[in-house]
Amino acid sequence: xxxxxxxxxxxxxxxxxxxxxxxxxxxxxxxxxxxxxxxxxxxxxxxxxxxxxxxxxxxxxxxxxxxxxxxxxxxxxxxxxxxxxxxxxxxxxxxxxxxxxxxxxxxxxxxxxxx
Amino acid sequence: xxxxxxxxxxxxxxxxxxxxxxxxxxxxxxxxxxxxxxxxxxxxxxxxxxxxxxxxxxxxxxxxxxxxxxxxxxxxxxxxxxxxxxxxxxxxxxxxxxxxxxxxxxxxx
Numbered sequence: 001x002x003x004x005x006x007x008x009x010x011x012x013x014x015x016x017x018x019x020x021x022x023x024x025x026x027x028x029x030x031x032x033x034x035x036x037x038x039x040x041x042x043x044x045x046x047x048x049x050x051x052x053x054x055x056x057x058x059x060x061x062x063x064x065x066x067x068x069x070x071x072x073x074x075x076x077x078x079x080x081x082x083x084x085x086x087x088x089x090x091x092x093x094x095x096x097x098x099x100x101x102x103x104x105x106x107x108x109x110x111x112x113x114x115x
Numbered sequence: 116x117x118x119x120x121x122x123x124x125x126x127x128x129x130x131x132x133x134x135x136x137x138x139x140x141x142x143x144x145x146x147x148x149x150x151x152x153x154x155x156x157x158x159x160x161x162x163x164x165x166x167x168x169x170x171x172x173x174x175x176x177x178x179x180x181x182x183x184x185x186x187x188x189x190x191x192x193x194x195x196x197x198x199x200x201x202x203x204x205x206x207x208x209x210x211x212x213x214x215x216x217x218x219x220x221x222x223x224x
Contacts, residue, residue: 001160031210037156042201042214058211090156096210103148103163104212109156 002027002095006107013114018081021110023093028073030098034066037090037109046091049076083114118144119204121215128192128222136187136200136218144204144213147178147185152199152217161187161200192222 003026013019023032032049046066047055055068070076080087090111096104120139128134140147149161162169162176164185169176173192178185189196199219203212 042216045211092158098210103160105160106158111156
């Protein structure tokens with residue numbers, strides 16, 4: 001399975017600032033996704049990162065708050081903008097192959113705390 | 116309605132005990148996966164199990180797709196099994212995973 005590197009692993013940020021999280025895969029993958037896990041909760045999909053075009057956002061998530069880039073088939077970034085304490089969560093990227101009966105795999109996550 | 120539902124929500128075991136975790140899923144979801152999230156937040160793939168039975172050491176999983184449920188068996192539990200177990204299914208026609216609420220497992224020595 002693909003090796004997924006996510007950086008940073010954790011951070012503590014001041015409210016009003018922004019943080020960019022990186023996700024690097026060791027092989028080309030069709031699909032890359034970003035999930036959020038709020039404290040004590042399950043995982044919720046933020047968006048699908050599309051290579052060379054705008055990401056596809058789920059209901060409740062907007063590009064201004066969570067801009068996403070995916071310049072190629074092995075790399076994506078998620079920015080959490082204008083952070084507030086409510087953004088304190090674990091953010092995870094996952095990868096998969098479109099149309100294949102293969103599982104999705106996840107990075108180790110970024111644990112983000114907003115003061 | 117709820118697309119992926121897990122039970123029980125919480126489970127406390129003595130080391131060495133066996134347990135069964137259940138995942139019910141609606142017909143809009145398929146291609147079940149089981150994950151273990153350790154106390155550091157890492158999400159570990161346990162099984163990709165659209166149907167049938169698989170085993171990996173002390174863990175095994177069975178999915179009966181026609182009856183819309185999956186079971187995760189943990190035998191001879193160890194303290195390192197503690198954490199949250201999630202099942203997730205792929206929403207039909209899309210490539211996004213729908214997660215259950217998880218089962219929080221604590222194994223005590």
